[in-house]
Amino acid sequence: MTVKHVLEAHLLTKTYQAADRPLTVLDAVSFQVEQGNSLAIIGPSGSGKTTLLGLCAGLDVPTSGTLSLMGFKLNNMSEDDRAYLRNQYVGFVFQNFQLLATLTALENVMVPLELRGERNVASKAKELLERVGLKDRMHHYPTQLSGGEQQRVAMARAFITSPKILFADEPTGNLDEENASHITDLLFGMNREQQTTLVLVTHNLELAKMTQRILRMKGGKLIEDTINE
Template sequence: MNAPTVPVLQVHQLTKSVQLEDEVLHILESVELTINPSESVAIVGPSGSGKSTLLSLLAGLDQPSSGSIELMGKPFHDLSEDGRAAARAGTVGFVFQNFQLLPALTALENVMLPLELQGARDAEAKARHFMDEVGLGHRLNHQPGRLSGGEQQRVAIARAFATQPALLFADEPTGNLDSANSQKVEDLLFKLNAEFGTTLVLVTHDRELAKRCQRTLVLDNGTLVEAAHASTGA
Protein backbone atom coordinates (compact mmCIF):
# COMPACT_ATOMS: atom_id res chain seq x y z
CA MET A 1 0.00 0.00 0.00
CA ASN A 2 1.32 3.44 -0.91
CA ALA A 3 2.04 5.88 1.90
CA PRO A 4 -0.47 8.74 2.19
CA THR A 5 0.46 11.80 0.18
CA VAL A 6 1.25 14.92 2.16
CA PRO A 7 -0.31 18.02 0.55
CA VAL A 8 2.15 20.54 -0.83
CA LEU A 9 -0.02 23.29 0.65
CA GLN A 10 -2.69 23.03 3.32
CA VAL A 11 -4.60 26.18 4.25
CA HIS A 12 -7.18 26.45 7.05
CA GLN A 13 -9.37 29.42 7.95
CA LEU A 14 -6.95 31.87 6.33
CA THR A 15 -7.90 35.51 6.88
CA LYS A 16 -6.19 38.75 5.89
CA SER A 17 -7.42 42.15 7.09
CA VAL A 18 -5.85 45.60 7.09
CA GLN A 19 -6.66 48.53 9.31
CA LEU A 20 -7.62 51.66 7.41
CA GLU A 21 -8.14 55.07 8.99
CA ASP A 22 -11.74 54.48 10.00
CA GLU A 23 -12.47 50.85 9.19
CA VAL A 24 -11.05 47.37 8.85
CA LEU A 25 -10.78 46.07 5.27
CA HIS A 26 -11.26 42.29 5.02
CA ILE A 27 -9.29 41.10 1.98
CA LEU A 28 -9.54 37.34 2.56
CA GLU A 29 -12.02 35.53 4.79
CA SER A 30 -11.82 31.94 6.08
CA VAL A 31 -10.03 30.53 3.03
CA GLU A 32 -9.75 26.73 2.95
CA LEU A 33 -7.41 25.16 0.40
CA THR A 34 -5.55 21.91 -0.19
CA ILE A 35 -3.07 21.54 -3.06
CA ASN A 36 -1.53 18.13 -3.71
CA PRO A 37 1.76 17.17 -5.38
CA SER A 38 1.98 17.65 -9.17
CA GLU A 39 -1.35 19.49 -9.38
CA SER A 40 -1.83 22.53 -11.59
CA VAL A 41 -4.15 25.09 -10.00
CA ALA A 42 -5.32 28.46 -11.33
CA ILE A 43 -6.56 31.27 -9.10
CA VAL A 44 -8.81 33.71 -10.95
CA GLY A 45 -11.06 36.58 -9.97
CA PRO A 46 -11.83 40.23 -10.66
CA SER A 47 -9.22 42.93 -10.08
CA GLY A 48 -9.01 43.79 -6.41
CA SER A 49 -10.41 40.43 -5.33
CA GLY A 50 -7.26 39.54 -3.36
CA LYS A 51 -5.54 37.14 -5.78
CA SER A 52 -2.07 38.62 -5.36
CA THR A 53 -2.59 38.88 -1.59
CA LEU A 54 -3.49 35.19 -1.45
CA LEU A 55 -0.45 34.25 -3.54
CA SER A 56 1.81 36.32 -1.26
CA LEU A 57 0.42 34.54 1.79
CA LEU A 58 0.76 31.08 0.25
CA ALA A 59 4.36 31.88 -0.71
CA GLY A 60 5.19 33.24 2.73
CA LEU A 61 5.95 36.72 1.41
CA ASP A 62 3.30 38.09 3.77
CA GLN A 63 1.67 36.83 6.96
CA PRO A 64 -2.05 36.22 7.54
CA SER A 65 -4.15 37.99 10.15
CA SER A 66 -5.33 34.57 11.31
CA GLY A 67 -5.48 30.99 10.12
CA SER A 68 -2.79 28.50 9.21
CA ILE A 69 -0.65 27.48 6.25
CA GLU A 70 1.35 24.26 6.04
CA LEU A 71 4.07 23.85 3.42
CA MET A 72 5.02 20.23 2.75
CA GLY A 73 3.21 19.22 5.92
CA LYS A 74 4.99 21.70 8.21
CA PRO A 75 3.63 24.94 9.73
CA PHE A 76 4.69 27.86 7.58
CA HIS A 77 2.53 30.87 8.46
CA ASP A 78 3.96 31.55 11.91
CA LEU A 79 7.65 31.38 11.04
CA SER A 80 9.85 34.46 11.08
CA GLU A 81 10.69 36.10 7.76
CA ASP A 82 14.06 34.32 7.78
CA GLY A 83 12.36 31.06 8.71
CA ARG A 84 9.92 31.33 5.80
CA ALA A 85 12.80 32.13 3.43
CA ALA A 86 14.66 29.04 4.65
CA ALA A 87 11.54 26.89 4.19
CA ARG A 88 11.10 28.18 0.63
CA ALA A 89 14.72 27.52 -0.36
CA GLY A 90 14.91 24.60 -2.74
CA THR A 91 11.17 23.96 -2.34
CA VAL A 92 9.45 26.98 -3.92
CA GLY A 93 10.07 28.74 -7.23
CA PHE A 94 8.56 31.92 -8.67
CA VAL A 95 7.70 33.31 -12.10
CA PHE A 96 6.59 36.94 -12.15
CA GLN A 97 4.75 39.08 -14.69
CA ASN A 98 7.74 41.45 -14.92
CA PHE A 99 10.35 38.67 -15.25
CA GLN A 100 12.54 39.98 -12.34
CA LEU A 101 15.82 39.15 -14.11
CA LEU A 102 19.01 40.87 -12.98
CA PRO A 103 19.97 43.19 -15.85
CA ALA A 104 23.73 43.08 -15.23
CA LEU A 105 23.87 39.28 -15.52
CA THR A 106 23.66 37.19 -18.67
CA ALA A 107 20.73 34.85 -19.19
CA LEU A 108 22.91 31.91 -18.14
CA GLU A 109 24.10 33.73 -15.02
CA ASN A 110 20.52 34.57 -14.06
CA VAL A 111 19.62 30.89 -14.19
CA MET A 112 22.79 29.89 -12.35
CA LEU A 113 22.19 32.31 -9.47
CA PRO A 114 19.65 30.32 -7.39
CA LEU A 115 21.71 27.17 -7.93
CA GLU A 116 24.84 28.91 -6.68
CA LEU A 117 22.93 30.22 -3.67
CA GLN A 118 22.06 26.61 -2.90
CA GLY A 119 25.71 25.65 -3.18
CA ALA A 120 25.23 23.43 -6.23
CA ARG A 121 28.61 22.39 -7.61
CA ASP A 122 27.26 21.81 -11.09
CA ALA A 123 25.34 25.11 -11.29
CA GLU A 124 26.54 25.98 -14.78
CA ALA A 125 25.77 22.57 -16.25
CA LYS A 126 22.27 22.56 -14.73
CA ALA A 127 21.63 26.11 -15.90
CA ARG A 128 22.71 25.23 -19.44
CA HIS A 129 20.38 22.22 -19.38
CA PHE A 130 17.38 24.32 -18.39
CA MET A 131 18.22 27.01 -20.93
CA ASP A 132 18.11 24.22 -23.50
CA GLU A 133 14.78 23.06 -22.05
CA VAL A 134 13.25 26.49 -22.73
CA GLY A 135 14.78 26.67 -26.21
CA LEU A 136 17.36 29.37 -25.44
CA GLY A 137 20.61 27.45 -25.50
CA HIS A 138 21.79 29.89 -28.19
CA ARG A 139 21.14 32.96 -26.00
CA LEU A 140 23.23 32.05 -22.95
CA ASN A 141 25.48 35.11 -23.02
CA HIS A 142 22.82 37.71 -23.77
CA GLN A 143 21.83 40.12 -21.02
CA PRO A 144 18.07 40.57 -20.44
CA GLY A 145 18.03 43.92 -22.24
CA ARG A 146 19.02 42.14 -25.46
CA LEU A 147 16.18 39.60 -25.19
CA SER A 148 12.54 39.96 -26.19
CA GLY A 149 9.83 39.88 -23.54
CA GLY A 150 8.98 36.30 -24.43
CA GLU A 151 12.62 35.26 -24.21
CA GLN A 152 13.02 36.99 -20.85
CA GLN A 153 10.04 35.10 -19.46
CA ARG A 154 11.47 31.83 -20.75
CA VAL A 155 14.74 32.62 -18.96
CA ALA A 156 12.69 33.33 -15.82
CA ILE A 157 11.00 29.93 -16.20
CA ALA A 158 14.38 28.23 -16.63
CA ARG A 159 15.58 29.96 -13.46
CA ALA A 160 12.46 28.90 -11.55
CA PHE A 161 12.72 25.24 -12.59
CA ALA A 162 16.52 24.99 -12.30
CA THR A 163 16.37 24.16 -8.59
CA GLN A 164 13.58 21.65 -9.36
CA PRO A 165 11.20 23.05 -6.74
CA ALA A 166 8.28 21.04 -5.43
CA LEU A 167 6.04 24.09 -5.88
CA LEU A 168 6.05 26.87 -8.46
CA PHE A 169 4.05 30.08 -8.08
CA ALA A 170 3.37 32.05 -11.26
CA ASP A 171 1.88 35.53 -10.94
CA GLU A 172 0.29 36.61 -14.25
CA PRO A 173 3.09 34.82 -16.16
CA THR A 174 1.76 35.90 -19.56
CA GLY A 175 0.46 39.31 -18.53
CA ASN A 176 3.13 41.29 -20.41
CA LEU A 177 3.34 39.11 -23.51
CA ASP A 178 1.67 39.10 -26.91
CA SER A 179 -0.52 36.16 -27.87
CA ALA A 180 2.22 34.20 -29.69
CA ASN A 181 4.69 34.48 -26.80
CA SER A 182 1.92 33.83 -24.28
CA GLN A 183 1.22 30.53 -25.99
CA LYS A 184 4.91 29.54 -25.91
CA VAL A 185 5.21 30.39 -22.22
CA GLU A 186 2.00 28.54 -21.35
CA ASP A 187 3.13 25.44 -23.25
CA LEU A 188 6.47 25.56 -21.49
CA LEU A 189 4.99 25.89 -17.99
CA PHE A 190 2.76 22.86 -18.48
CA LYS A 191 5.47 20.84 -20.22
CA LEU A 192 7.86 21.33 -17.31
CA ASN A 193 5.05 20.87 -14.77
CA ALA A 194 4.43 17.43 -16.28
CA GLU A 195 8.08 16.55 -16.87
CA PHE A 196 9.31 17.33 -13.34
CA GLY A 197 6.12 16.77 -11.35
CA THR A 198 6.26 20.32 -10.04
CA THR A 199 3.07 21.59 -8.44
CA LEU A 200 1.96 24.70 -10.33
CA VAL A 201 -0.12 27.46 -8.73
CA LEU A 202 -0.79 30.43 -10.97
CA VAL A 203 -2.73 33.68 -10.70
CA THR A 204 -4.17 34.87 -13.99
CA HIS A 205 -6.83 37.04 -15.60
CA ASP A 206 -6.72 34.73 -18.62
CA ARG A 207 -9.60 32.25 -18.40
CA GLU A 208 -8.20 30.19 -21.29
CA LEU A 209 -4.92 29.76 -19.44
CA ALA A 210 -6.85 28.83 -16.30
CA LYS A 211 -8.73 26.12 -18.21
CA ARG A 212 -5.43 24.37 -18.91
CA CYS A 213 -5.01 23.76 -15.19
CA GLN A 214 -6.52 20.75 -13.49
CA ARG A 215 -8.42 22.99 -11.10
CA THR A 216 -9.62 26.58 -11.16
CA LEU A 217 -10.30 28.49 -7.95
CA VAL A 218 -12.33 31.69 -8.08
CA LEU A 219 -11.66 34.42 -5.54
CA ASP A 220 -14.42 36.96 -5.07
CA ASN A 221 -15.24 39.18 -2.09
CA GLY A 222 -12.50 37.48 -0.10
CA THR A 223 -13.97 34.00 -0.50
CA LEU A 224 -12.42 31.16 -2.49
CA VAL A 225 -14.60 28.67 -4.35
CA GLU A 226 -13.74 25.95 -6.84
CA ALA A 227 -15.03 26.33 -10.38
CA ALA A 228 -16.29 23.34 -12.32
CA HIS A 229 -14.60 22.88 -15.68
CA ALA A 230 -13.06 20.14 -17.75
CA SER A 231 -9.31 20.49 -18.02
CA THR A 232 -7.99 20.67 -21.56
CA GLY A 233 -4.60 19.38 -20.47
CA ALA A 234 -1.24 20.70 -21.54
Protein backbone atom coordinates in the same frame (compact mmCIF):
# COMPACT_ATOMS: atom_id res chain seq x y z
CA MET B 1 10.21 14.62 1.18
CA THR B 2 6.74 13.30 0.29
CA VAL B 3 3.50 14.72 1.68
CA LYS B 4 -0.05 14.19 0.42
CA HIS B 5 -0.98 17.86 0.58
CA VAL B 6 1.81 20.13 -0.65
CA LEU B 7 -0.27 23.12 0.39
CA GLU B 8 -2.96 23.42 3.08
CA ALA B 9 -4.77 26.68 3.80
CA HIS B 10 -7.31 26.91 6.61
CA LEU B 11 -9.44 30.02 7.11
CA LEU B 12 -6.72 32.32 5.73
CA THR B 13 -7.56 35.95 6.41
CA LYS B 14 -5.53 39.06 5.62
CA THR B 15 -6.52 42.46 6.95
CA TYR B 16 -4.73 45.78 6.44
CA GLN B 17 -5.27 48.95 8.42
CA ALA B 18 -6.60 51.58 6.04
CA ALA B 19 -6.79 55.28 6.91
CA ASP B 20 -9.76 55.01 9.24
CA ARG B 21 -10.80 51.36 9.27
CA PRO B 22 -9.49 47.83 8.76
CA LEU B 23 -9.63 46.51 5.18
CA THR B 24 -10.03 42.74 4.75
CA VAL B 25 -8.59 41.67 1.39
CA LEU B 26 -8.75 37.92 2.08
CA ASP B 27 -11.59 36.45 4.09
CA ALA B 28 -11.44 32.92 5.62
CA VAL B 29 -10.15 31.04 2.56
CA SER B 30 -9.60 27.28 2.91
CA PHE B 31 -8.33 24.70 0.39
CA GLN B 32 -5.76 21.93 -0.08
CA VAL B 33 -3.53 21.00 -3.01
CA GLU B 34 -2.17 17.49 -3.56
CA GLN B 35 1.31 16.71 -4.88
CA GLY B 36 1.54 16.99 -8.66
CA ASN B 37 -1.79 18.75 -9.16
CA SER B 38 -2.31 21.99 -11.09
CA LEU B 39 -4.55 24.76 -9.81
CA ALA B 40 -5.60 28.16 -11.17
CA ILE B 41 -6.83 31.07 -9.04
CA ILE B 42 -9.06 33.45 -10.97
CA GLY B 43 -11.24 36.47 -10.24
CA PRO B 44 -11.53 40.20 -10.94
CA SER B 45 -8.89 42.73 -9.92
CA GLY B 46 -9.01 43.29 -6.17
CA SER B 47 -10.52 39.88 -5.46
CA GLY B 48 -7.55 38.74 -3.36
CA LYS B 49 -5.82 36.46 -5.88
CA THR B 50 -2.29 37.85 -5.60
CA THR B 51 -2.61 38.29 -1.83
CA LEU B 52 -3.57 34.62 -1.54
CA LEU B 53 -0.64 33.56 -3.74
CA GLY B 54 1.79 35.61 -1.64
CA LEU B 55 0.55 34.01 1.58
CA CYS B 56 0.72 30.50 0.11
CA ALA B 57 4.32 31.11 -0.97
CA GLY B 58 5.31 32.43 2.45
CA LEU B 59 6.06 35.90 1.08
CA ASP B 60 3.65 37.35 3.63
CA VAL B 61 1.89 36.12 6.78
CA PRO B 62 -1.88 35.95 7.36
CA THR B 63 -3.69 38.02 9.95
CA SER B 64 -5.43 34.83 11.03
CA GLY B 65 -5.82 31.25 9.84
CA THR B 66 -3.15 28.63 9.24
CA LEU B 67 -0.99 27.65 6.29
CA SER B 68 1.19 24.58 5.73
CA LEU B 69 3.68 24.23 2.88
CA MET B 70 5.28 20.80 2.36
CA GLY B 71 4.02 19.86 5.82
CA PHE B 72 5.69 22.86 7.49
CA LYS B 73 3.44 25.35 9.29
CA LEU B 74 4.39 28.83 8.12
CA ASN B 75 2.53 30.91 10.70
CA ASN B 76 5.19 30.94 13.40
CA MET B 77 8.22 30.78 11.13
CA SER B 78 10.71 33.64 11.00
CA GLU B 79 11.23 35.43 7.69
CA ASP B 80 14.61 33.70 7.34
CA ASP B 81 13.06 30.27 7.90
CA ARG B 82 10.36 30.95 5.33
CA ALA B 83 13.03 32.08 2.86
CA TYR B 84 14.97 28.86 3.45
CA LEU B 85 11.81 26.79 2.89
CA ARG B 86 11.10 28.63 -0.38
CA ASN B 87 14.64 28.05 -1.58
CA GLN B 88 14.35 24.31 -0.90
CA TYR B 89 10.90 23.62 -2.29
CA VAL B 90 9.42 26.56 -4.23
CA GLY B 91 9.76 28.05 -7.70
CA PHE B 92 8.34 31.38 -8.91
CA VAL B 93 7.33 32.85 -12.26
CA PHE B 94 6.12 36.47 -12.18
CA GLN B 95 4.34 38.68 -14.70
CA ASN B 96 7.22 41.19 -14.76
CA PHE B 97 9.96 38.52 -14.96
CA GLN B 98 12.03 39.90 -12.03
CA LEU B 99 15.39 39.12 -13.59
CA LEU B 100 18.54 40.72 -12.18
CA ALA B 101 19.57 43.37 -14.71
CA THR B 102 23.31 43.09 -14.00
CA LEU B 103 23.41 39.34 -14.63
CA THR B 104 23.31 37.47 -17.94
CA ALA B 105 20.54 35.00 -18.71
CA LEU B 106 22.83 32.15 -17.65
CA GLU B 107 23.80 33.86 -14.40
CA ASN B 108 20.15 34.62 -13.59
CA VAL B 109 19.23 30.96 -13.96
CA MET B 110 22.16 29.89 -11.76
CA VAL B 111 21.17 32.13 -8.83
CA PRO B 112 18.74 29.78 -6.96
CA LEU B 113 21.29 26.93 -6.82
CA GLU B 114 24.10 29.30 -5.85
CA LEU B 115 21.96 30.55 -2.99
CA ARG B 116 21.85 26.95 -1.78
CA GLY B 117 25.63 26.91 -1.75
CA GLU B 118 25.87 24.48 -4.65
CA ARG B 119 28.81 24.63 -7.01
CA ASN B 120 29.36 23.80 -10.68
CA VAL B 121 25.77 24.73 -11.53
CA ALA B 122 26.44 26.28 -14.95
CA SER B 123 25.93 23.01 -16.84
CA LYS B 124 22.43 22.52 -15.44
CA ALA B 125 21.55 26.15 -16.15
CA LYS B 126 22.75 25.76 -19.74
CA GLU B 127 20.63 22.61 -20.19
CA LEU B 128 17.53 24.44 -19.01
CA LEU B 129 18.19 27.46 -21.23
CA GLU B 130 18.53 25.09 -24.18
CA ARG B 131 15.26 23.45 -23.09
CA VAL B 132 13.46 26.80 -23.31
CA GLY B 133 15.04 27.66 -26.68
CA LEU B 134 17.67 30.16 -25.56
CA LYS B 135 20.85 28.29 -26.43
CA ASP B 136 22.16 31.30 -28.37
CA ARG B 137 21.06 33.93 -25.84
CA MET B 138 22.70 32.66 -22.66
CA HIS B 139 25.20 35.49 -22.35
CA HIS B 140 22.74 38.30 -23.09
CA TYR B 141 21.53 40.63 -20.36
CA PRO B 142 17.79 41.10 -19.69
CA THR B 143 17.71 44.45 -21.52
CA GLN B 144 19.02 42.65 -24.62
CA LEU B 145 16.15 40.14 -24.54
CA SER B 146 12.54 40.44 -25.65
CA GLY B 147 9.72 40.04 -23.13
CA GLY B 148 9.10 36.48 -24.28
CA GLU B 149 12.78 35.63 -23.96
CA GLN B 150 12.95 37.15 -20.48
CA GLN B 151 10.00 35.04 -19.38
CA ARG B 152 11.71 31.93 -20.74
CA VAL B 153 14.78 32.80 -18.66
CA ALA B 154 12.50 33.20 -15.64
CA MET B 155 10.98 29.80 -16.42
CA ALA B 156 14.40 28.14 -16.52
CA ARG B 157 15.33 29.84 -13.25
CA ALA B 158 12.12 28.63 -11.62
CA PHE B 159 12.69 25.01 -12.60
CA ILE B 160 16.44 24.74 -11.92
CA THR B 161 15.86 23.66 -8.31
CA SER B 162 13.30 21.01 -9.37
CA PRO B 163 10.72 22.68 -7.10
CA LYS B 164 8.01 20.67 -5.39
CA ILE B 165 5.59 23.54 -6.01
CA LEU B 166 5.65 26.35 -8.57
CA PHE B 167 3.77 29.62 -8.04
CA ALA B 168 3.04 31.60 -11.21
CA ASP B 169 1.53 35.11 -11.03
CA GLU B 170 0.05 36.10 -14.40
CA PRO B 171 2.91 34.32 -16.25
CA THR B 172 1.60 35.38 -19.68
CA GLY B 173 0.19 38.77 -18.64
CA ASN B 174 2.85 40.93 -20.33
CA LEU B 175 3.23 38.85 -23.49
CA ASP B 176 1.70 38.92 -26.95
CA GLU B 177 -0.43 35.99 -28.07
CA GLU B 178 2.38 34.06 -29.78
CA ASN B 179 4.80 34.38 -26.86
CA ALA B 180 2.02 33.66 -24.36
CA SER B 181 1.23 30.42 -26.18
CA HIS B 182 4.89 29.40 -26.18
CA ILE B 183 5.30 30.16 -22.47
CA THR B 184 2.12 28.21 -21.69
CA ASP B 185 3.43 25.16 -23.56
CA LEU B 186 6.74 25.38 -21.71
CA LEU B 187 5.10 25.88 -18.33
CA PHE B 188 2.85 22.85 -18.55
CA GLY B 189 5.43 20.73 -20.37
CA MET B 190 8.16 21.31 -17.78
CA ASN B 191 5.61 20.95 -15.01
CA ARG B 192 4.70 17.46 -16.27
CA GLU B 193 8.35 16.48 -16.74
CA GLN B 194 9.30 17.42 -13.18
CA GLN B 195 5.96 16.41 -11.57
CA THR B 196 5.78 19.83 -9.96
CA THR B 197 2.64 21.07 -8.25
CA LEU B 198 1.46 24.20 -10.07
CA VAL B 199 -0.50 27.08 -8.55
CA LEU B 200 -1.11 29.99 -10.91
CA VAL B 201 -2.98 33.29 -10.76
CA THR B 202 -4.42 34.41 -14.09
CA HIS B 203 -7.04 36.59 -15.75
CA ASN B 204 -6.88 34.25 -18.76
CA LEU B 205 -9.73 31.76 -18.49
CA GLU B 206 -8.35 29.63 -21.32
CA LEU B 207 -5.08 29.27 -19.41
CA ALA B 208 -6.99 28.46 -16.22
CA LYS B 209 -8.92 25.71 -18.02
CA MET B 210 -5.64 23.93 -18.76
CA THR B 211 -5.21 23.23 -15.04
CA GLN B 212 -6.94 20.41 -13.16
CA ARG B 213 -8.82 22.73 -10.82
CA ILE B 214 -10.00 26.35 -10.65
CA LEU B 215 -10.55 28.46 -7.54
CA ARG B 216 -12.71 31.53 -8.21
CA MET B 217 -12.26 34.53 -5.92
CA LYS B 218 -14.54 37.52 -5.39
CA GLY B 219 -14.30 40.23 -2.76
CA GLY B 220 -11.60 38.34 -0.86
CA LYS B 221 -13.72 35.20 -0.58
CA LEU B 222 -13.40 31.82 -2.27
CA ILE B 223 -16.77 31.51 -4.01
CA GLU B 224 -16.22 28.48 -6.26
CA ASP B 225 -13.93 25.43 -6.38
CA THR B 226 -14.24 23.60 -9.72
CA ILE B 227 -12.60 20.44 -11.03
CA ASN B 228 -11.82 20.72 -14.75
CA GLU B 229 -12.95 17.86 -16.97
